[in-house]
Amino acid sequence: MFLEVLRRRNPGFVEAAMALHREGRIPANAYVLDLDAVEANARVLKQEADKQGLKIFAMTKQVGRASSFSKAVMRGGIDRSVAVDMACARATHNAGLKVGHLGHLTQVPRHESNAAAARFRPDYWTVFNQSKAVEAGAGAKAAGYVQNLLARIKAEGDTFYRGHEGGFDASDVVAVAEALDAVEGGRFAGITTFPALLFDHASRKVKPTPNLATLTRARDALRKAGRSDIEVNAPGTTSSVLLAGLAEAGATQCEPGNGLHGTTALHVMEDLPELPAVLYLTEVSHLSGGKAYCFGGGFYIDPIFPDYDVKAIVSDEPTTAASALLSVEIPPPSAIDYYAMIDAEGPRKPKVGDTAVFGFRGQAFVTRAYVVGVSGISKGEPKVESIENGFGEPESWPV
Structure with a gap:
């Protein structure tokens, strides 16, 4: 739901986050903030x-x-x-x-x-x-x-x-x-x-x-x-x-x-003054049985909408192109989200190490995801300001 809004209203954010991940500057399993x-x-x-x-x-x-x-x-x-x-x-x-x-x-x-x-x-x-x-x-x-x-x-x-x-x-x-x-x-x-x-x-x-x-x-x-x-x-x-x-x-x-990061339910329905400012980023770990398994840890998708086809941008380069969108199976809430499963049976097959970007309304504080703050995106000069856990404490990633 929110991924479409992100692609349309803040594509520079999506591409900056993917570029930072490709450069090894932010981790997989991360909520990234513009x-x-x-x-x-x-x-x-x-x-x-x-x-x-x-x-x-x-x-x-x-x-x-x-x-x-x-x-x-x-x-x-x-x-x-x-x-x-x-x-x-x-x-x-x-x-x-x-x-x-x-x-x-x-x-x-x-x-x-x-x-x-x-x-x-x-x-x-x-x-x-x-x-x-x-x-x-x-x-x-x-x-x-x-x-x-x-x-x-x-x-x-x-x-x-x-x-x-x-x-x-x-x-x-x-x-x-x-x-x-x-x-x-x-x-x-x-x-x-x-x-x-x-x-x-x-x-x-x-x-x-x-x-x-x-x-x-x-x-x-x-x-x-x-x-x-x-x-x-x-x-x-x-x-x-x-x-x-x-x-x-x-x-x-x-x-x-x-509202501060543009992810109330109404932000999906209408273009409100607040821009979308959060995404979830991870990467492909391995392929098996027609699925590309991407690292999890942050897949608490706040259930404000009925079930829908969850998609991710999956690519080895920064993009917001529709051709990079693939369907993803998220583990049920009763399971530990070690991985989510990306469709790998279509014409464009994910590769190990590909970046995967999701747009959903999360609750990072109940997950084991990193939270990464990035400044300077609006100026074309993205800079990682913080890499923390869900308690606002610094993480010594990648150590």
């Missing part, structure tokens, strides 16, 4: 967020929390991150981003709360229950400040991915606010959910989920109770073209992730 495009995308998102009066926090987990990605985002004007877990918080903090939001989607483990408060002092900290609020407040008190707490809320009919459930009952939000205000070291600052926006396959558009209406109702209840300064955090499927709608619904915060 840092120039990331910076430009961040600038577009930040300018629109400012126009709509939204605070903006960058999500980095999809591209393995890469330090060079964080720095490109900062050059684009976004200076804060949302940390999906403590690993994200550590990586983005080390890269120079301020931790703007901690605790959502993943709560902070009990024995890490004091360290999180002392080291990161997040602007906002999401809690799913009173016990987690007390832990966050205790950490903040020990660090000498008062922590802004966001209550994750839920209501009947809201949409959650399986395994993402949890939070306070939205109908009790006024009492929840009072309880969080009573937490020593903490104060109630607002409400959050996920996802607030979601791609709809039938209409091929991004639509509000019931969760966004739940946030709006909860905000109105809080205002009626006399609370006027309420943060409304509304993440999910964030492109710059959707921020006006979020602001109109009452959101005060947005958290682009895939």
